[in-house]
Amino acid sequence: MDQGDSMRLSHFLTLQRGKSLFLPAHGRGKSLPNEIQSLLKGKPGVWDIPELPGFGAPTCFDGAVRDSQNKSAESLGAKKGWYGVNGATGLLQAALLAIAKPKDSVLMPRNVHKSIIHACVLGDINPIFFDLPFFDDRGHYFSPDYSWLKSVLEQIDRKIIKIAAVVITNPTYQGYSSDLKPLIKLIHSKGLPVLVDEAHGSYFSFSEGNKFPKSAISAGADLVVQSLHKSSIGLVQTAALWWQGRIVDPSIVDKSVALFQTTSTSSLLLASCEASITAWQTNKGRNRLRMIIKNAENISFKLRKAGLPILDNQDPLKLILHTSSVGINGINADSWFIDNGVVPELPEPGTITFCLGFSDHRGLISILKKKWNQLLSSNLDKDCYPPFPKPPFSLLACSEISCLSAFRAPSQMVTLDKADGRISSEMISPYPPGIPILLPGEKLDQERIDWMIYLRRFWPEQIPNEIMVVS
Ligand SMILES: Cc1ncc(COP(=O)(O)O)c(C=O)c1O
Numbered sequence: 001m002d003q004g005d006s007m008r009l010s011h012f013l014t015l016q017r018g019k020s021l022f023l024p025a026h027g028r029g030k031s032l033p034n035e036i037q038s039l040l041k042g043k044p045g046v047w048d049i050p051e052l053p054g055f056g057a058p059t060c061f062d063g064a065v066r067d068s069q070n071k072s073a074e075s076l077g078a079k080k081g082w083y084g085v086n087g088a089t090g091l092l093q094a095a096l097l098a099i100a101k102p103k104d105s106v107l108m109p110r111n112v113h114k115s116i117i118h119a120c121v122l123g124d125i126n127p128i129f130f131d132l133p134f135f136d137d138r139g140h141y142f143s144p145d146y147s148w149l150k151s152v153l154e155q156i157d158r159k160i161i162k163i164a165a166v167v168i169t170n171p172t173y174q175g176y177s178s179d180l181k182p183l184i185k186l187i188h189s190k191g192l193p194v195l196v197d198e199a200h201g202s203y204f205s206f207s208e209g210n211k212f213p214k215s216a217i218s219a220g221a222d223l224v225v226q227s228l229h230k231s232s233i234g235l236v237q238t239a240a241l242w243w244q245g246r247i248v249d250p251s252i253v254d255k256s257v258a259l260f261q262t263t264s265t266s267s268l269l270l271a272s273c274e275a276s277i278t279a280w281q282t283n284k285g286r287n288r289l290r291m292i293i294k295n296a297e298n299i300s301f302k303l304r305k306a307g308l309p310i311l312d313n314q315d316p317l318k319l320i321l322h323t324s325s326v327g328i329n330g331i332n333a334d335s336w337f338i339d340n341g342v343v344p345e346l347p348e349p350g351t352i353t354f355c356l357g358f359s360d361h362r363g364l365i366s367i368l369k370k371k372w373n374q375l376l377s378s379n380l381d382k383d384c385y386p387p388f389p390k391p392p393f394s395l396l397a398c399s400e401i402s403c404l405s406a407f408r409a410p411s412q413m414v415t416l417d418k419a420d421g422r423i424s425s426e427m428i429s430p431y432p433p434g435i436p437i438l439l440p441g442e443k444l445d446q447e448r449i450d451w452m453i454y455l456r457r458f459w460p461e462q463i464p465n466e467i468m469v470v471s
Contacts, residue, residue, distance in 0.1 A: 021354035021355055023357065024235065027358065030360070033233055033275035035275050036235070049267045080243045083273035084239035085265045094260045095195050096125065096167070103126070105164060106125055107130060107163045107192075108167040112197070112436070113197060113435065114429045120403040124404040126399065134391065137322075138320075139388035150186060166193070167194075168183065169196075171198070171213065175318030177213040188220070195224075195225070197225055199231065202227065202230070202232040202276075204216075206277075206281070206285075207290075224241070228240055228276045229276075232276040240273060296361075302365045318356070324349065324385035327383050327385060330349055333347070335347075340371055350388060392447040406424065416456075416467060424443075424444060428467065430455075
């Protein structure tokens with residue numbers, strides 16, 4: 001097709017999409033920091049510079065970027081920091097490769113983001129999975145608490161599995177969070193480093209002292225990755241990695257960041273990393289954040305009062321609407337909302353999650369009340385779903401062969417119902433949320449197949465009927 005026949009990408013970007021309750025959290029520019037708005041409104045492209053002397057890049061020894069990273073790290077209580085222009089994805093991968101060597105095993109939760117598994121393939125690292133508490137009324141994992149993690153670590157000790165590091169995802173995409181400090185203390189008592197994927201919780205570290213869960217930095221994590229476009233006001237792809245403590249060698253982190261970094265880091269994105277951190281550190285910024293949180297809590301309170309099934313979580317900027325409680329598949333509800341002028345962030349079988357982000361949402365309460373009532377009236381007589389089946393995982397599990405061997409092995413396609421006993425050579429991971437339900441190297445059994453077939457009813461386009469297995 002001629003390029004002229006289809007919609008040009010630049011035109012696509014200017015389309016109105018309805019009420020945006022999706023990420024990035026700057027709300028289509030509305031809450032971008034003033035200095036980034038001025039840059040973008042000024043002389044077009046003047047800000048697009050390479051790694052000029054004096055400016056530098058995230059892994060340069062000196063320059064404005066290095067200085068800014070140091071200042072940001074210090075302001076958040078970390079010892080060192082790196083900005084990233086390939087999202088939390090790139091920095092999580094760098095961080096994992098900094099704490100684990102090829103063939104090492106790393107303990108990680110079942111709700112780990114798929115970028116971590118990609119890093120396992122790249123670095124020939126073996127994931128050892130621990131299962132998580134599960135809410136069967138909505139089909140979500142919850143974050144582990146101290147006693148949960150303690151039993152996981154006891155099993156590791158009993159089975160004499162040697163692990164090199166632990167990864168924790170906190171908060172989750174839906175805004176669930178647990179008290180990280182005791183978990184990190186427990187992991188440190190075993191002499192192990194902790195990497196926290198705080199992609200969805202950057203702003204927790206700008207609101208210390210509020211009633212929020214503690215940020216991973218203040219809870220003592222050795223490495224913390226934040227997605228600044230998901231949970232602050234950065235442009236898409238902005239992220240940060242923070243280092244502290246005595247267990248991880250920062251020079252290895254530095255080398256590892258360079259492995260995953262373009263040699264032409266976008267100067268606009270680097271400026272956006274800095275601005276999305278400093279914006280909250282002035283009195284005006286702190287007050288603004290307090291107002292944003294207060295308004296979000298008010299939205300949630302009023303919607304509940306009006307009868308909308310909003311679920312409890314620990315992040316006020318994430319509103320989870322429990323659609324399966326009235327018999328509606330969250331993925332269908334998502335399409336319905338989009339067709340009706342409201343664009344959510346995260347559709348799942350039992351829920352949709354709206355991300356309020358950091359912009360003003362005047363009028364949202366009445367819009368959501370009205371839309372919800374319309375959705376209900378077009379879906380009459382639906383009963384609450386039965387409980388979602390618990391994912392068929394034991395408390396601790398490792399793959400049959402390494403992710404890398406499975407990824408590289410000769411493979412063939414088989415239909416799911418014929419895959420019993422076969423080893424997967426691919427990752428199946430509905431996106432969003434990007435939490436893998438099958439990994440390269442895992443052996444399928446009938447229970448897993450039945451569960452995947454069950455999930456396929458909700459996610460037919462994301463979970464294929466045929467999968468690639470090792471020949
Ligand atoms: C828990 C979690 N970690 C990491 C990422 C990756 O973030 P980014 O899009 O900034 O690469 C995501 C993205 O959805 C996520 O949900």
